[in-house]
Amino acid sequence: MNIAIVDDNQVNIIVIEKILKSAGYESFWKASSAGELLERLDEQANASGGKVPVDLILMDMMMPEMDGIQACRLIQLDERFKDIPVIIVTALGDSNKLAEALEAGAIDYVMKPVNKVELIARIRVALRLKYEKDWHKENEAKIRGELELARQVQTSVLSLPVSREDLDISAAYYPSFELAGDLYAWHRIDEDRYGVILLDMMGHGISSSLVCMFISSVMQDTITRFVAPEFVITELNRYMNQLNRQRAAVSYYFTAVYLLIDTKRKTIEYVNAGHPPGFLFEEGKAPVALDQGSCAVGFFDQMDIVKSTYAYEKPIRIVLYTDGLLEAMPLPEDVQEETPESDILAERLQGLISKHGDPAQLVTTLLSKEALESQSDDICLVLVQAE
Known part of the structure; x- marks a missing residue:
């Protein structure tokens, strides 16, 4: 001394x-x-x-x-x-x-x-x-x-981009904290099919990250074994309820969009579990909101799940996102107060989707640099492109 x-x-x-x-x-x-x-x-x-x-x-x-x-x-x-x-x-x-x-x-x-x-x-x-x-x-x-080690582990489990002749899947991710509550993943089921999920876990920090890691550890097996959207969401709900029973003081849940892409049959099957609506854009047609499905995952032991199917003929673009994007997006001055933010986003995406094939470009075009730097929630956008 x-x-x-x-x-x-x-x-x-x-x-x-x-x-x-x-x-x-x-x-x-x-x-x-x-x-x-x-x-x-x-x-x-x-x-x-x-x-x-x-x-x-x-x-x-x-x-x-x-x-x-x-x-x-x-x-x-x-x-x-x-x-x-x-x-x-x-x-x-x-x-x-x-x-x-x-x-x-x-x-x-x-x-x-x-x-x-x-x-x-x-x-x-x-x-x-x-x-x-x-x-x-x-x-x-x-x-x-x-x-920092936990952040690196969390980042390492995120799926790498897929680039095929008939299918591209990629994501842009801007976590607001070292450990975030958003998670995206996609897994190949067979030659023609991929399962894609984007979820938003309640809260931030260590607890949400650990729950995300728990879900990530069972994700590939769940998607490749159960395949169909309604069965995948049901199985994830079972895991969440199993976790919640072990931690009775705190009940965790997440919102999610899970979709099954079949490039041979040219179909999209999906379930939206309480998540902001994704949007499907097909050339020459109006945007389709992917908003049907169920409540959030982990709320109840049993879920009433509605699966929806969309068949496409021309090339499509699907945009999935978390609510952090909506919260950070500036609203036009002339917008009506009752207009949902998701409708405003759909309109803006429709004008951008043909120009930007990269999710990071979409995010930086939608949001200002200041909005990204001062974000209060995780921002994630997944872009699926199928021919």
């Missing part, structure tokens, strides 16, 4: 050093000016790769060239040193000056002539607070590292 003693009077330094040694503190820095202290802090930190070289600073208030208040302000401006506790040791009894020192970053003060018992007590309190702060910083750094 290092304690820095800063005073332009060498007698004061000797007195404080003796008091500290009598209390068992053995390692000291001694500086005759604030400038000398700041210079040495910088040199030692650079030499040790950024490690903070002292645990506590005892600093005189009135010194030539730079006083203790100005030194506290400069210490607070340096990210490396701002958490070092500073105790002002002064003979100045001006309450305004003492208040100014505390506002500048000092955590306490001791009046001269120094009382041994008082000084040691204040040092111990300051060091205890510093140790607690250091522990929290280390713990936060550990948590950040674990969150």
